[in-house]
Amino acid sequence: MVIGVDFGTLSGRAVVVRVADGTELASAVHPYRHGVVSAALPGSDIPLPPDTALQIPEDYREVLRQTVPKALAASGVPAERVIGIGTDFTACTVLPATADGTPLCELPGLADRPHAYPKLWKHHAAQPEADDINATAHERGEPWLARYGGRISSEWEFAKGLQVLREDPEIYRRTERWIEAADWIIWQLCDRETRNVCTAGYKGIHQDGEWPSRDYLAALHPEFAGFAEEKISHPLAQLGARAGGLGARAAAWTGLPEGIAVAVGNVDAHVTAAAARAVEPGQMLAVMGTSTCHVMNSDHLADVPGMCGVVRDGIVPGLWGYEAGQSGVGDIFGWFADTGVPADYTAEAERLGIDVHELLSRRAAAQPVGAHGLVALDWHSGNRSVLVDHDLSGVIAGLTLATRPEEVYRALVEATAFGTRTIVGAFTDAGVPVRELTVAGGLIRNTFILQTYADVLRRPLNVIGSDQGPALGSAIHAAVAAGAYPDIRAASAAMGNVHRDVYRPDPRRADRYDELFAVYTDLHDHFGRGGSDALHRLRRIRNAAAAR
Known part of the structure; x- marks a missing residue:
């Protein structure tokens, strides 16, 4: 058995999955106590600036304490039969931390500083910084910009980091690690820092083994020159790999055996591709929830305008993983x-x-x-x-x-x-054909929405066969990390679940x-x-x- 834990925008959920065939035996959900912090910090009546979206790290830990034991108890599976745990996270959800992984908002005297908290993916207050990042990259002819469709989003790591430097330099200087929550939660689980190729590539502008140069970053702000090498640089781990063994503290939280495999961190949409059996070239997956993320593999590299990124090994090792998305759905x-x-x-x-x-x-x-x-x-x-x-x-x-x-x-x-x-048209026009489209996420329960999409897109829609796609995908990655399957594609074929051509377009509509x-x-x-x-x-x- 393996366990997958999905950290969403408003809640986290765990699912217990059978390794042999992907059967989901039980699940549990726990809402974040603080949800999305956008009006004022907890205990404060001082309004936060527009477009701010923060979260509380302790809410993430509480998901582990609550959902894993409950799901395990509901499944009837003894804890000693679990061989691995995998997780996924919304992204870019990023937080400032000390060198030992302590979030800055948990340090004495910093609870009233907004920039000491995790910035949720939907934190869009860094648009001025994103504009400067893009303008400077265009002026300098930075080669990595084309991999992101010509524009870096305000949602991503560098724009949010530059915002912290400009608006609260002390918090920036005290930030020893600027880390995706996808990697931070793995740190909590196995007591060691890891970084995954997915978030580093899509959200952190890591391409061809390099981060943006010091010269480029200094052109944005002199103190920003060392941002990459000092705050985010770390050896990158492949998806499906073992990040480490479950630590004693996390074992006590979850009730799982100490030392079982912890899979490398991942992003909710990207990990869902394995659950939906959408890992081959041309199989686009749209994860439809509060927002929609579109991910797809290809066997070749192309410049697709307006994409969130194209990353080698970004969804499964050996292929180019493309990502696009809609911030509100x-x-x-x-x-x-x-x-x-x-x-x-x-x-x-x-x-x-x-x-x-x-x-x-x-x-x-x-x-x-x-x-x-x-x-x-x-x-x-x-x-x-x-x-x-x-x-x-x-x-x-x-x-x-x-x-x-x-x-x-x-x-x-x-x-x-x-x-x-x-x-989809942008992909097609750029020579990256979309052969089929599969949908997942909370909105797949609404037949009107999905039929509308089939009619608008003029193509049939496959539907994932799980209500817990990201959590199932995380469990699939856990099975690979534990050695039950040789790679993600093999595990996806055995454990994934999809219903094909569920919605067909009506020609007249x-x-x-x-x-x-x-x-x-x-x-x-x-x-x-x-x-x-x-x-x-x-x-x-x-x-x-x-x-x-």
Whole structure:
């Protein structure tokens, strides 16, 4: 038996998995006590700046204490039968730590310093730093920039690190290790620091064995020159490798035997590829939750505009792993369901025994394509791919006094599908064909959303056969780390689970969606590629008002 633990945006979950065939025997979920810290630090009433998203490290440790023992007890499997544990994390979720792995926010006197806390992936307050990183890289002709579609995101390690230096130099100087939570949690498990090739490549600008040069980093800020070699540089471990043995402290937390294999850390979307049997070239996986991450392997290297990165061995060893993404998907639907629905809709949902999302989905699905007369831009959390600009914001065009809530909801769902179609088109145009598309994540339970995606994309959708894709993927990596399989591809074939062609496109709806997608593309390029800077101006006005 192996255990996989998935650290998400709002909670963590563990699953107990049989090594022979990937059967999931039991699982447990634990919500983070503090969730996403975006308004004020715990115990403080001082507002945090706009676009801040922090977390509390102790919430991560508590997931290990709570979920692993509960899942193990529910499975009925004796702890001594477990041979390994693997984990995955949202990324880029990164934190400042001392040389022994202590988060700075846990040091005396630093609990009231926002930059001492982990910055969640959706922390977008480092956009000015990302702009400078990109402008300077273009001016200098930095060769690594093309591997990221020409732009580094404000979500990634360097932009967030530069923000800390500019806004709290003391915290920056006291940061001895700038580390992805994906690697930090492994440090907690096996009492030794490791770094994985996935986060180093996609989030840390590590390409061809090198970090960005000291000269380049000094051009951003003199004190930033040593950022890579002093705070993040460390020997990189391959995915599926053994990071070490479970330490005594973590064994006490989890109830697992000390010394069992701990797999090298990984990112939630990338690790899910193994669970969905989407590890061969051309098999794109879209992990659809609060955001969507698109990952795919290829046997060759190409420059794909607006990608989050292409990394050798980034998903499985031996192939080029590509990543793209949308910063807001389920978050957008949740925002509208929470803020845009009248009381009578909520009452009807309660009467029917369903949630508001299901009610809106049912009503939206009953309408013909295009009947709402709306097109939206899915940029409520900025644009990760292909524009890589988190100063953009959402747009809904075509509203009238007759527009109903379910019509807006449908337009938002369609907008996220159009965003995915834009990403798939970028791959195809760059000579990296998408042969099939598999979906995973929390949104796969909504049939209306997935059928909309099939129609918009004009292609069938495979669906992962697990409700706990990242946790299952982590368990698969644990099986490889424990020596049960020779590599990730073999373990995926034996333990992964996918249902093929579950959703098929309807040609008539697809034709109508082609018309709407053309309007989406017009608005996308107008607001996102220089036709108008209105959205950027609005962001500057908002931020200035918030700072007063």
